[in-house]
Amino acid sequence: MKLYPFLFPLLVPMAAHSMDAGPSADDLALLATADVVIIGETHDNPAHHEVQAQIVAALQPAGLVLEMLAPEHVSVLTKDVQGFSEAWEEAGWPDYEMYLPIFTASNAEIFGAAVPRDVARASYTEGVAAHFDGDVALFGLDQPLPRDQQEQRLDLQFFAHCEAMPRVALGGMIEVQRLRDAMLAKVAIDALEHVGKPVVVITGNGHARTDWGVPATLQQAHTDIIVKSIGQAEDGNAPEGTFDLVYDAPSVDRPDPCETFK
Template identity: 25%
Template sequence: MPVRLPSVRHCAVLLSAVWALSACTLFPVADDAPVARKLAALPSADALLLGEQHDAPAHHAIERETVEALAARGRLAALALEMAEEGNDTTHLPANATEAQVQTALRWNDKAWPWADYGPAVMAAVRAGVPVIGANLPRARMKDAMADVSLDAQLNEAAREAQREAVRSGHCGLLPETQIGPMTRIQIARDRAMAQAVLKARQPGKTVLLVAGAGHVLRPLGVPQHLPSDFKVTSVRLLAAATADDEGARGYDATWRTPPLPAKDYCAGVKAPARP
């Protein structure tokens, strides 16, 4: 399974830690506005990064609608996914490919990422003749990433510390401190891999859509940090909450709110491993 920090907890820590690192503008838009209207309110970009809460059904619906809206306007260059590993794509499949064929092409891990959640957006892209590409760091490369000290220099000190704190909290405070650095490198390597996938899919006059967890699309320390300065990026947080906190919004260009979900403690029942 991919390294996957608890989404709500992970993002809450990231948001509180990096608010001072970003001066991005929040583009106001009505929460109940159609997705096509929300897209029209955003600046044109080479890439649109949608940061989801993994367990929010409304976010998956927005992702499908975003694919459909961009494709209908002939603007969708590719759909890139955190949920599939780099090196897997649908470019060789026809628009009428079956869902089984698409899952095979992407080497989909249904246990980690339920196809029922992501399949509609993926299939909307395939039906539109738009390639779907895996963007996440392959699991086989994670061990090397953990030992790659050069990854430490990919973020400035403040952003790196924010990522370290997110890893610490995202694992419910149970990781040995000696593992915080290596696990942080995996997160940085994942963001860099997603950025590289987005760059490879770039097409003039079109937009690459990346779907990933909200923490990955934070401007101060996520995927945008690994893209060149002349690459136009718009980062949108999908937020299942009654209100949008101004502090957290600073790490994104826009926040699209959806109905709140019941509070959930992702660390409830998690126990520290027994000591020998």
């Protein structure tokens, strides 16, 4: 079985908060004011996907962007939504049945924003600016991150990799994260231009954070785009970063990801 780091939540201690299990009518009204709504998740938590499907059903977006879906697979998916599970799971993502209700909750046009693995690998060693398929300057990829943000990101990667890799060797992971943020932002803008608003983006919590994830990248590119972002917690432990809304769900039983480093 292949193990991919993006399937596991970051192993960073967090404080408990009181959060709702899902959106209220007021929350949905707030989200309806946005051009782009970004809904984070822990990938293997089915309750997070139920919330995503609920919001998609309520908003009935014009476009639906997914981190998990390769652009070349969109036509295959749309021709046979029910039968796409094998291709989905071959890509290493959790059970397709958790995601299926998101696809069937609306008639949104679907857009894939997955970064090919060979491109991600090249970005790890050569940097994001060399491999982003878009306007590097528009998304701020021609500039280094602020020092304090770079240090915070290194800390998060260090914890996410169970403190088993040298912290100084994890800079490439940050480049890949920036690449994925920029690709999601680029595809969200393409969707807005192609089908109109609202556009919903389905992605991991790390990409949904407003302080440096996809929302910040979108704002870097187009300050007039109205973005709302949702993080999803487990057992009251809020995901790292800032969000417009945060919902909570029970955690799921999962293997200890640090076992792979022992």
